[in-house]
Every structure is written in structure tokens, then in C-alpha cells.
Amino acid sequence: MVISHEGTFDELPFYPPERSSSRFGACWQGLSASMAERVSQVARRARKPPTPVPTPLAQDRGRPQRDFIETVWVLCCSVKFAVVQNIALALAAMLGTIIPQMQPGISDSAEAVDSFLADAHTRYGDLTGFLHWAGFFDLYNSLWFRMLVVVVVFSIVICTMNRWQPTVRLITRPMVKASDGFMSGLTEKAQFTSVPLETAQVDRVLRGAFKKGRYRVVSDTSTDGAVISLYADRDRWSKMVTFVSHAGLVLLILTAAGMTQIGWRERSVYFMPNEPVNVGHGTDFSVANVGWNIDYYPDGTTVKEFQNTLAVYENDTQVLTKTIIVNDPLRYKGVNFFLVSYEPVLFAKATDASGTNIPLRLMGQNGPITDTVASGEVLVDFPYSSDDNLPLDYVQLAGPDHTLTLEITYYQNVTRGPGENPPAYVKAYVDQNFDSTIYDGFLPRTGPLTLPGYGQYDFNFRQSTATILEVAKDQGLELVGFFFTIMALGFTISLYTTFTRCWAKIVPNPEQEGTVNITLGGLAEKNKVAFERDFEKLALRIRDGLTSETNNQEVENGI
Amino acid sequence: MGFEQSSIGINESTLTSLAYICYLAAFIFYAVHLFTRSSRVVRVASGTVAMAGAGGGTMDMTMSGGGRSESMLARKQYSPMLGWVGFGLVLLAWVSLTTALGMRWVESGHPPYVTLYEISTMLVWGTTTIYLILFEGVLKVRAAGAFIVLLIFCLQSFSLWFVDPSLKQAVPLVPALRSYWLMIHVSFAIIAYSSFGTAAGAGLTFLAKYNLKGKLSQALPSTAAIEEFMFRAVAVGFPFMTLVLITGAIWAQEAWTKAWSWDPKEVWALITWLTYAAYLHVRVQRGVRGITMAWLSLIGFAIVLMTFLGVNYLTAWFGIDTLHSYPVDNGTPSSLSVASLVVVGIFTVLLGLALFSWLRIKFPMPGKARKDK
Numbered sequence: 001m002v003i004s005h006e007g008t009f010d011e012l013p014f015y016p017p018e019r020s021s022s023r024f025g026a027c028w029q030g031l032s033a034s035m036a037e038r039v040s041q042v043a044r045r046a047r048k049p050p051t052p053v054p055t056p057l058a059q060d061r062g063r064p065q066r067d068f069i070e071t072v073w074v075l076c077c078s079v080k081f082a083v084v085q086n087i088a089l090a091l092a093a094m095l096g097t098i099i100p101q102m103q104p105g106i107s108d109s110a111e112a113v114d115s116f117l118a119d120a121h122t123r124y125g126d127l128t129g130f131l132h133w134a135g136f137f138d139l140y141n142s143l144w145f146r147m148l149v150v151v152v153v154f155s156i157v158i159c160t161m162n163r164w165q166p167t168v169r170l171i172t173r174p175m176v177k178a179s180d181g182f183m184s185g186l187t188e189k190a191q192f193t194s195v196p197l198e199t200a201q202v203d204r205v206l207r208g209a210f211k212k213g214r215y216r217v218v219s220d221t222s223t224d225g226a227v228i229s230l231y232a233d234r235d236r237w238s239k240m241v242t243f244v245s246h247a248g249l250v251l252l253i254l255t256a257a258g259m260t261q262i263g264w265r266e267r268s269v270y271f272m273p274n275e276p277v278n279v280g281h282g283t284d285f286s287v288a289n290v291g292w293n294i295d296y297y298p299d300g301t302t303v304k305e306f307q308n309t310l311a312v313y314e315n316d317t318q319v320l321t322k323t324i325i326v327n328d329p330l331r332y333k334g335v336n337f338f339l340v341s342y343e344p345v346l347f348a349k350a351t352d353a354s355g356t357n358i359p360l361r362l363m364g365q366n367g368p369i370t371d372t373v374a375s376g377e378v379l380v381d382f383p384y385s386s387d388d389n390l391p392l393d394y395v396q397l398a399g400p401d402h403t404l405t406l407e408i409t410y411y412q413n414v415t416r417g418p419g420e421n422p423p424a425y426v427k428a429y430v431d432q433n434f435d436s437t438i439y440d441g442f443l444p445r446t447g448p449l450t451l452p453g454y455g456q457y458d459f460n461f462r463q464s465t466a467t468i469l470e471v472a473k474d475q476g477l478e479l480v481g482f483f484f485t486i487m488a489l490g491f492t493i494s495l496y497t498t499f500t501r502c503w504a505k506i507v508p509n510p511e512q513e514g515t516v517n518i519t520l521g522g523l524a525e526k527n528k529v530a531f532e533r534d535f536e537k538l539a540l541r542i543r544d545g546l547t548s549e550t551n552n553q554e555v556e557n558g559i
Numbered sequence: 560m561g562f563e564q565s566s567i568g569i570n571e572s573t574l575t576s577l578a579y580i581c582y583l584a585a586f587i588f589y590a591v592h593l594f595t596r597s598s599r600v601v602r603v604a605s606g607t608v609a610m611a612g613a614g615g616g617t618m619d620m621t622m623s624g625g626g627r628s629e630s631m632l633a634r635k636q637y638s639p640m641l642g643w644v645g646f647g648l649v650l651l652a653w654v655s656l657t658t659a660l661g662m663r664w665v666e667s668g669h670p671p672y673v674t675l676y677e678i679s680t681m682l683v684w685g686t687t688t689i690y691l692i693l694f695e696g697v698l699k700v701r702a703a704g705a706f707i708v709l710l711i712f713c714l715q716s717f718s719l720w721f722v723d724p725s726l727k728q729a730v731p732l733v734p735a736l737r738s739y740w741l742m743i744h745v746s747f748a749i750i751a752y753s754s755f756g757t758a759a760g761a762g763l764t765f766l767a768k769y770n771l772k773g774k775l776s777q778a779l780p781s782t783a784a785i786e787e788f789m790f791r792a793v794a795v796g797f798p799f800m801t802l803v804l805i806t807g808a809i810w811a812q813e814a815w816t817k818a819w820s821w822d823p824k825e826v827w828a829l830i831t832w833l834t835y836a837a838y839l840h841v842r843v844q845r846g847v848r849g850i851t852m853a854w855l856s857l858i859g860f861a862i863v864l865m866t867f868l869g870v871n872y873l874t875a876w877f878g879i880d881t882l883h884s885y886p887v888d889n890g891t892p893s894s895l896s897v898a899s900l901v902v903v904g905i906f907t908v909l910l911g912l913a914l915f916s917w918l919r920i921k922f923p924m925p926g927k928a929r930k931d932k
């Protein structure tokens with residue numbers, strides 16, 4: 001503990017000065033002898049303000065030179081540095097809340113990064129390049145931010161190592177005999193003068209009073225037996241709680257950092273109705289979206305809740321179904337399926353006059369129409385959006401003479417009754433004639449869509465909903481939770497328990513033979529108001545004890 | 560004030576306004592009570608106690624303690640009536656605000672934790688509750704009341720006057736908020752932030768004691784005592800702040816798929832937590848007491864305001880995406896800018912006071928001795 005009165009802040013010393021220097025010892029058994037010696041040396045010097053040593057080098061100004069390890073050690077133990085780290089971390093974190101950050105997943109795709117940067121350029125201009133280079137757009141994953149966290153963790157560890165031994169000494173080998181100077185510097189004091197009792201009787205009264213106040217008592221009698229020093233303390237274990245809670249904090253950060261390395265996460269996985277999805281990553285099961293429901297508040301437009309029923313298949317057998325909502329994901333074999341969002345999709349089907357399915361093609365992700373669905377229904381999932389920001393997609397039918405292209409816009413907010421066609425708006429083009437439409441309007445309310453001049457084809461549409469899930473395997477969450485709990489409990493306990501110490505000295509009264517003087521002093525590190533009352537109770541209890549002991553003695557003596 | 564009139568006579572709006580008026584009145588009573596309080600210090604069980612001893616001798620007991628020069632214990636020293644009136648008014652404000660919030664809860668079917676108006680009112684309610692329990696109840700100090708109630712009054716001014724009236728209507732819960740974690744997580748946040756609010760009020764009391772002279776300063780407890788009360792309030796808040804982070808992480812893991820995603824609100828909650836951790840460290844590790852702690856508690860509360868209210872403006876100010884934000888305007892830019900000005904204003908005043916007191920210690924005026932040693 002560095003007690004310092006530098007600066008002009010009002011600081012009170014907490015630990016009695018006698019405690020501030022101590023030696024390192026048994027706690028380093030685990031380390032090699034030389035390393036242990038080194039560490040203990042450094043720690044010793046770090047705790048003890050260096051004594052001025054005459055040195056030939058003028059610029060040393062009387063300070064012994066510190067080597068690198070020592071400098072780092074001293075730095076990590078300094079509260080000022082801890083506060084600087086704290087502020088640096090806070091400021092850095094703050095920056096991330098005022099500079100737009102790349103959302104997770106963006107950094108995986110060069111294209112997405114470019115478009116993000118183009119966006120940022122409108123705000124930051126020429127600074128954009130620098131900000132990107134320095135990691136400000138992905139601040140929390142940047143090297144320098146991580147280094148900052150590493151420094152904090154490192155400091156906590158060093159700081160704890162530094163404080164371990166003095167703390168253990170403080171509670172296992174307390175200073176029993178307090179000097180008069182020390183006693184007079186304590187915050188709480190009481191004095192009893194001319195107490196007409198034997199030293200041993202007083203000792204008994206004091207012990208009784210301390211025990212009643214939950215103190216444990218250690219005593220020391222001077223060689224001639226005339227002076228008795230008593231030391232009493234309470235809740236000394238609370239000093240150790242700090243170590244537990246900080247260890248919890250360090251382990252929490254370490255596990256959380258390690259966790260992100262071992263888990264995996266797939267953002268935005270589309271679950272089309274009834275199409276099983278295998279999420280990969282070595283999983284041996286697949287999951288399908290087999291049911292969908294959405295509830296609205298009475299106003300009819302505000303979404304109250306949406307539910308997605310998932311079925312889990314192993315070797316083509318359904319092993320489980322669960323209906324998930326935003327606040328209740330599916331967990332199966334350690335993999336979590338979180339419901340994130342949903343999107344309307346259509347199923348489109350074309351038939352000829354004889355009722356045979358005609359192959360349809362769908363616009364590929366990258367523009368040209370590539371995907372061909374040989375037969376049956378094609379899933380229109382609207383990867384594009386219209387000028388009005390409505391979901392948009394293209395479907396193509398390659399006939400023997402002409403190619404028909406349907407541009408489908410989905411009017412999500414238009415309601416249609418049960419059994420009616422979905423509210424889709426269709427523009428149809430022939431071949432490359434994209435300047436003129438052969439059909440331009442909503443789907444008919446009921447029945448198939450037919451295009452003028454191409455009556456042999458029937459287009460049928462069916463409405464459905466795809467769900468968008470995030471699939472992730474997170475490992476070690478329980479462990480993180482455990483450390484968090486330890487830490488939180490630890491902090492709470494250390495805030496509400498106070499290591500409290502009292503000293504008492506019983507000396508013969510030089511002015512009146514047969515009586516003794518008692519000095520009593522107390523020190524609490526926290527919650528001084530409570531201790532003030534507590535100490536008062538203690539003193540009054542001692543007074544009452546002394547009084548009744550005196551009275552008993554008088555009775556015994558027949559006075 | 561933007562509420563719909565209901566058919567019953569006592570509605571939410573009247574109750575809220577009643578609370579507002581009570582706070583103002585309570586502040587006046589508390590303040591006057593400070594100025595008129597007797598400066599006689601009642602010492603509890605200090606001084607010399609003489610006891611009859613054997614043989615005609617006397618046994619003496621003397622007690623002294625650090626705080627006793629202006630005793631921490633000597634709290635039964637107010638001129639009682641005015642103080643009690645102030646207390647009664649705060650209690651009345653609390654009762655009416657509780658009723659108003661309760662009515663809103665019953666009507667909307669969910670706790671009033673969802674809009675900017677609701678949470679800022681909850682902060683007013685919470686700070687009052689913590690003040691009543693901790694300061695009036697446990698610690699039995701009324702001296703900080705004037706300053707804490709003043710802070711509460713400023714907070715309620717924000718929620719009543721500067722939040723867009725159209726946002727005062729209760730809104731239905733979106734799917735992500737339909738969880739019992741809403742109740743748990745936000746309740747913890749309100750307890751934590753309210754405790755920090757009372758600590759900041761105690762910090763203001765400290766500054767008054769430290770910087771002012773005369774009757775007011777005399778009427779206040781010693782700086783050591785005020786500092787201790789401030790610490791007690793932070794000690795209530797810190798564990799709850801930790802719980803806010805834990806429960807937030809658990810909830811985010813369920814609803815947003817990830818326990819921690821560096822969302823601005825999460826980051827600011829972390830910053831708040833770090834700030835109060837720093838507060839505790841300089842106190843516990845360094846043994847720092849006094850004015851430093853007072854300005855730390857003000858900075859801390861400024862950050863709390865940023866976390867609780869200011870974060871909602873980040874989207875508007877810096878184009879930041881956040882999952883956590885409450886809507887701050889309904890397309891009326893004027894109310895947005897006024898409300899954010901108020902957030903920035905309170906923030907700046909707190910920081911300014913902190914800076915001012917810091918400068919005063921760093922560069923003391925010549926010839927002025929420091930009082931608190």
C-alpha cells in the first residue's frame with residue numbers, strides 16, 4: 001500500500017504506517033527460487049518508497065535506478081496508472097459510440113467494406129482512410145483496443161500479486177502492540193483513567209466486550225506483566241474477498257476473449273418454408289421452418305409477436321419440434337437458433353394448357369438470370385428492392401419462341417383475404433423488350449395470371465414466409481456467467497463488509513496506585529459512520545463492564 | 560401536458576404535475592430549513608463521563624473521534640418543523656408519482672420502462688425512493704435533501720417539458736422487449752442510476768459545504784460525513800450496476816443472439832461501471848476522501864445521464880445504429896434539439912462544477928485556507 005500525501009487531494013492514510021513495508025515470502029513457493037527472489041525484490045521495492053542513496057550521477061537525483069521489470073511493476077501497481085487505464089479504456093469505448101462501427105459480418109466481405117467506407121466518406125471525407133487504417137471503424141476488434149484490455153488485465157494481476165503478501169500479513173500477523181503515537185492517530189479513541197481494578201480484571205472485561213462485538217482478540221503482555229496490549233479485529237476475511245472478485249474479473253475477460261475464438265456464428269440464415277437447412281460446422285442434423293405465425297396488437301399493424309416452428313431432423317427422422325420467438329431460441333446439441341427476422345416469399349408455378357409444369361428461372365444473386373428450376377414451384381424470395389423500397393424479384397419462363405420475364409413487386413402492407421392471391425404487382429416483358437410491358441398490374445384477386453398473347457401459360461402464386469435466423473454455437477458462456485457472478489458477489493461483499501481493528505492498552509496509573517489507565521482506539525477502512533456508532537457501543541459496554549466489575553469487587557471486599 | 564384527459568378526476572397527468580410542484584416546494588422548505596437550522600451541535604455520548612469508583616476515587620471516560628469535531632453522529636440537530644414539512648412534501652410527491660406510474664402500468668399492461676418519457680420519469684421516481692430509504696431512513700440525514708431534491712426537480716423538468724409530448728403516450732411492446740428480463744434488467748438499472756443520482760446530490764451538498772461560507776455551510780454536516788454518505792449511495796448503486804451488466808448480457812444472449820455486441824448503450828453502461836469502479840478505487844486503495852470524491856460522483860452521474868438518456872440521441876447526432884434506443888422524436892426536430900440541449904446542459908453543469916472544484920484545489924486562491932482538514 002502506497003500511502004502518499006503528494007498533491008493537494010485530501011487523503012487519509014488507511015493502513016497504519018507500520019504496515020507499509022513488508023517482506024515477500026512463502027507465497028512465491030511455486031516459482032523458481034531465483035525468479036521468486038527477483039519478483040519479491042521488485043515487489044518489495046515497489047511498495048517501499050525508495051530511500052535516497054548518494055550517487056555519483058547527478059541526474060539521478062538520489063533515486064536508485066530501476067530496471068525495466070521494476071519500472072513496469074511499479075507502474076502497474078500505481079493507482080494513478082490504474083485510473084489512467086480506466087479513463088483510456090472508457091474514452092476508447094466512447095469513441096466507438098460516436099463513430100459508426102462496421103456491423104458484424106461486414107468485414108468478411110471486401111465489397112461490404114467498400115460500401116461502408118463510401119458511406120463513411122460522406123461524413124469524414126479524407127479522414128476516412130486514416131480512420132479505417134487505425135481501426136476506428138471496427139474499434140472493439142482493433143489491435144490497439146485489445147492491447148488496452150490486455151494492459152488492464154495485466155495490471156490487475158500484478159497489482160494483486162503485489163498486495164497479496166501484505167494483506168495476508170495484515171490479517172495473520174497483526175500488530176498487537178501499538179505505539180502511543182499510533183494510538184493517538186486513530187480515528188476513534190476512548191480513554192479510561194484511574195480504574196480501580198487489577199490489570200488482569202480489566203483484561204477480562206475488555207475481552208468480554210470485544211467478543212460481544214464479534215471481535216477476535218490477540219493479546220501481548222509486557223515482560224514484567226504490568227502492561228497488557230490487546231488487539232481485536234473483525235471481518236478480516238473481507239480483505240481476501242477483493243482477491244477473489246478481481247480474479248473473477250480477470251478470468252471473466254480471459255474466458256470471454258477465448259470464447260469468441262472457439263465458437264462459430266452464421267448470421268442471417270434463411271429458412272425457406274419446409275426446406276431443411278444443414279448448418280454445417282460438423283453438425284449431424286438439419287432444421288426446417290415448418291410453421292409460421294404472426295400476431296398484431298389490436299391496431300392491426302403493430303407487430304406483437306412472431307413465432308416460428310422449427311423441426312429438427314436427424315437421418316431424415318424428425319426428432320424435435322419447437323416454436324421459437326425472439327426471446328426464446330431453440331437450443332439443440334449446443335447450437336442456438338435465434339429468430340431474428342422474417343420475410344415474405346412467394347412460390348410461383350407455371351403450367352401449360354395440359355397442366356404440365358413448365359421450368360422457371362430465377363434471377364441469380366449477382367444479376368443475370370442463372371438459376372433454373374426444372375419443374376415444380378420456384379421460390380421467389382425478393383433479394384432486390386424497388387424504387388419504393390418494396391421487395392422485388394424476377395422470374396423467367398423460357399418458351400420455345402420467346403422468353404417471358406415477370407418483374408414482381410411485393411406489396412406487403414396490402415391485405416388480401418384468405419384464398420386470394422398475394423398482393424403482388426407484376427410487369428411482364430417479352431424477350432429483351434424491356435421498354436414495353438405486356439402486363440402491368442396486380443395479380444388477379446383469384447385464379448391464375450395469364451398474359452395477353454400467351455394464354456397457354458397459367459402462372460400461379462402462393463404466399464409464404466421465410467424466417468431469418470442466426471445460428472451460433474457459443475462455448476463457455478456458463479463459465480463466463482460463473483465468473484461474473486463470483487465477481488459481482490465479491491464486489492458487493494467487499495463493499496458491505498469492513499475490516500475493523502481496535503487496539504487497547506492497559507497500563508498502571510502512575511498517579512494513583514492500585515488503579516489502571518486504559519487507552520482504546522479503533523480504525524475502520526470503510527463505513528466510518530457505522531463504525532463510529534459501533535465503537536461508541538463498545539466503549540460504553542466496556543464502561544459498564546468496568547463499573548459492574550468494580551461494584552462486584554466492592555461487594556466482595558465487603559465495602 | 561400531452562396526456563389524454565380521462566373521465567376520472569385524478570388522472571396520471573394531475574398526479575405527475577402534483578409531484579412536480581411538491582418537489583419544488585420541498586426544495587424550498589429543505590433549503591430554508593438549512594438556513595434556519597440551529598448550529599448548536601448535539602454531541603452524542605462524547606465528552607467526559609464520570610463514574611463513581613471504589614475508595615472514593617473517580618474513574619473517567621473520555622471519547623473522541625475523527626468526525627466528532629463536527630460530529631457525524633450529531634444529526635438530530637435540525638430545526639425540525641421546516642425539515643419535516645420538506646420531508647412530507649417529498650413523500651407526497653413520491654406517493655403521487657407512484658400512483659401515476661402505477662396507473663400507466665395497469666393501463667398499458669407492461670412496466671413503464673419503454674419510452675424516453677417513461678424511463679426519465681422512472682429515474683425521478685427511483686431517485687426519490689433511494690433518497691427516502693437511504694438518506695431519510697437508514698442514514699437519517701436531511702441536510703443533503705435540498706440538493707438531491709433539486710436534482711430530482713431538474714430531472715423531472717426534463718421528462719415533463721422537454722420530451723416531445725407525442726412520446727408521452729404509452730406504446731405497445733415490440734417483440735424483443737416482450738420478456739420478463741425487461742422487468743429485471745431495467746429495474747436494476749433504475750436502482751443503480753437512482754443511487755448514483757442521490758450520490759451526485761450528496762456531491763452537490765459537499766461542494767456547497769466546501770465552497771460556501773456562513774450559515775448554510777454551518778448547517779451542513781462535516782465534509783467527512785457528507786463524503787461518507789456519498790460513498791454509501793455509490794455502494795448501493797455499484798452492485799446493482801454490475802447486475803445491470805449481467806442481466807443485460809443474459810437477455811441479449813436470448814433476444815439479440817449475443818451476450819455482448821458493443822452496442823452504444825452497452826458501451827455506456829460499461830463506461831458508467833468503470834467510472835464508479837474508479838471512484839471506489841481511489842477511495843479504497845488510495846484512501847482519497849473529500850472534494851475529489853465529490854467531483855467524481857458528479858462526473859459519474861453525468862455519465863449516467865449519458866447512458867440512460869443521452870444514448871438515445873447518438874443516432875440523431877452521429878448516425879449510429881443502436882438496438883437499444885428509445886425513439887426521441889416523432890419527426891419534430893425542434894423538440895429533439897431542445898431535449899438534447901437539456902441533456903447536454905445538465906451534463907455540462909455537472910462537469911463544469913466538477914472542473915471548477917478541481918481547479919480550486921489545484922490552484923487555490925491566495926490567502927484562502929482549505930476548510931475540510
Ligand code: HEM
Nearest residue numbers: 076082152155156159163239242491494495836839843844
Ligand atoms: C475495471 C475493473 C475493476 C473493477 C470493476 C474493480 C472493482 C473493485 C471493487 C468493487 C473494489 C472494492 C472496493 C471496496 O472494497 O470498497 C475493488 C478494490 C480494489 N481493487 Fe479493483 N477493480 C477493477 C480493477 C482493478 C485494477 C486494475 C486494480 C489494480 C491496479 C485493482 C486493485 C484493487 C485493489 C488493490 C482494491 C482494494 C483492496 C483492498 O484494500 O481491500 N482493481 N475493486
